[in-house]
Amino acid sequence: MEQIGRMHWSRVCIWILMLFLVTTSLFANTQNTRRTIRAVWVENPPVIDGDLTDTVWQDADIAANFFRAKEGETHPAELDTEVRVLYDENMLYIGVRCEEPDMKSLRETKTRRDSAVWQDDCIEVMLDTYHDQRNCYIFAINTLGTQTDERVGNESVFDMSWDAKWEAKVKKHADHWTAEFAIPFREVRFNRGNTTWGINFWRVRPINGQSHSWAETAFFSRVSEYGDLTELNLEKMETAQKLGVLPYGSYRALVDRSNDFDGGLDLMLPISTHLTSNVTLNPDFSQLESDPTQINISSDRELFLPERRPFFREGAELFELPLDLFYTRRVQEIDVGAKTTGKVGSSNFAVINTYGKMIDRYDADAKKQVNLLAGRINHDIGERTVIGAMGIHKHQADRDVALLSLNGRFGLHRDLTAASQYAVDWVDGEMHWAYHTAMESIHEGWFGNARLEEVQDGFRPNEMGLEEEAFRRARAHLRYRHEFPAAHFVESFWIDTRHFYQTNAQKLLRERLSESRFYIDIGRFNFFIAGGFGVLREVGQLFDTKYIRADIDYQAPWGQLSVLNRFGTRRDEFNRFTSFSGGVNLFGKLTIDLDLDNFFWRAHRNTLIFRLRSNYQFTQKIGWRIFVERVDERMVDEITYNFNSIFDYEFTPESHFFFVVVDSLPGDRAVFAKLAYLFEPSLPDFAQLN
Secondary structure: OHHHHHHHHHHHHHHHHHHHHHHHHHOOOOOOOOOEEEOEEOOOOOOOOOOOOOHHHHHOOEEOOOEEEEOOEEEEOOOOEEEEEEEOOOEEEEEEEEEOOOHHHOOOOOOOOOOOHHHOOEEEEEEEOOOOOOOEEEEEEEOOOOEEEEEEEOOOEEEOOOOOOOEEEEEEOOOEEEEEEEEEHHHOOOOOOOOOEEEEEEEEEHHHOEEEEOOOOOOOOOHHHOEEEEOOOHHHOOOEEEOEEEEEEEEEEEOOOOOEEEEEEEEEEEEEOOEEEEEEEOOOOOOOOOOOOOOOOOOOOOOOOOOOOHHHHOOHHHHOOOOOOOOHHHEEEEEEEEEEEEEEOOEEEEEEEEEEEEEEOOOOOEEEEEEEEEEEEEEEEOOOEEEEEEEEEEEEOOEEEEEEEEEEEEEEEOOEEEEEEEEEEEEOOEEEEEEEEEEEEEEOOEEEEEEEEEEOOOOOHHHOOOOOOOEEEEEEEEEEEEEOOOOOOEEEEEEEEEEEEEEOOOOOEEEEEEEEEEEEEEOOEEEEEEEEEEEEEEOOEEEEEEEEEEEEEEEEOOEEEEEEEEEEEEOOEEEEEEEEEEEEEEOOOEEEEEEEEEEEEOOOEEEEEEEEEEEEEOOOOEEEEEEEEEEEEOOOOEEEEEEEEEEEEEOOOOOEEEEEEEEEEOOOEEEEEEEEOOEOOEEEEOHHHO
16 A cells, blocks of 8 residues: 555656646747748759859758857857758758868768768758747758768757658869768658648867857757748649559578578658558568677666668657666567558658567566567647657567557757656556656756656566666756857867766665866867765675776877876776777778777676777678677686678668678678668559648
């Protein structure tokens, strides 16, 4: 009875808090001064060659007078950046001119599609196609012409797995560089009745560590502060939809095993410009690249591994919540699956249903046949507030598990955001709960964040997710950042303090940590130092912990070098982590990254890791990647290594030919080849559904 009473009052408090936040956010003043640029219709589109000499660009409005984006504040940018926007019945065209007095200083290190081009000189285009001031698409290109695209959800969740088929080119001049984009309308979802989209243009200039924004915002993903792209007549758009038919065939030859032929099919049905369904039959979940070995220095918690498989990545940003209760790496194999994603009115949603094998964390990681159904919905309220729900049901032979999660992200003010999540699960007829609540503020260089979370004893977060069992924890984080004028010797610095407190299922102290950190950016050098102390419960005892860490990083046009050293104690014994990493780009085509890590923990562990990654980009579509890793566990005299060689011919973002050679010890030596090609037969006009 006491447990039921505690649960009841916890739920009451959470609901009262969520109601208060929703009510407050409805009346919150979050508006900034929104800029506008007109989209100009063209009968004859420009040639996409990176040059802006086509006469049609002369008829376009110009977005200029960019701001230097600093955390919490904006100032006029020192260099000129100009953007023009055109469109026709098929494409949105973006033309960009970036002033650059020192063209030799351009940082050009990323050659592979969907790599982190924002670490180079680049321009990024953000499109809020529903004008909901929360979600957007991002199209980016660096000065080598390397493309990256992604989606942003709720101004906070980044989905790099999203891919689109679009074109962009760059051309360099004596004192500036130019870029042209051609983005097909059918690659994004939108409401045909809208005449205005949200839009922003973001330029990164690494030589002085600055970012420039056209919209008056200091934050890259603050969609609610973007400008407006007006006078779009989307009724003119081509409405013929295309069915996506993506078959694949693969061949695998393994040493001492029979050869393996496999095949499968994915179908992508565009119901309208804002709804898409997917069906998959025996999808290929082969992971072409090995997960790099990770070392958890401070504890033995399970480490998160990113999702690399295409079926789960579409719409994955919707399922990302503060409490990680849907971790798709638990699913190992799928026989058949279906998914629908899209937006109806003010609600984004995704539904996934799969049948296959899944890891059971509560039965020694055994693989079991499972039917998994997951649904997620987010509903927009007011200017920056989103409330949502997630439901998951897992059926397997020995039990049924159900989970319901309610969440909200509340824009209380331009500088103040709150978030809350409450979840319950039912396992074998028993119900348990978990919650998360947080508050975040950013204002003129100051950043503050406070979080409180609890997972009740008996709640099973690892049935479908990746989260710790039975805890209550609190976190607090305060940071101040300052950027100096462009001509100053020091570009920026920040200093922060963090505090962490967690108890276990028995309400005993599990971990307490207080730390302070300092970072300074001087020219091409970045310096970082941190220190902390606390206690950690391991092997049934509380031990004092302390550490100090120092990093130095050098950024150059051709690459980067960094060194990290961390010294501390764990279980009253000395430990040390040292890491060296370096990367170089040669000829604008070859990138080489080298890592050397050593973790020494007296009487417990001495691990040395060598890792080499390289990519040679023959063309924008053809690349050859090599991954080599050697892990030496010196205390047990055990050596493992991984080798991957991947030749990749990307016909389109969805169509690939792969030829892979894999060698590992212990493990298999194998050759793998795969061909997947997307066919897109046209479907009837769906204008009536849009």
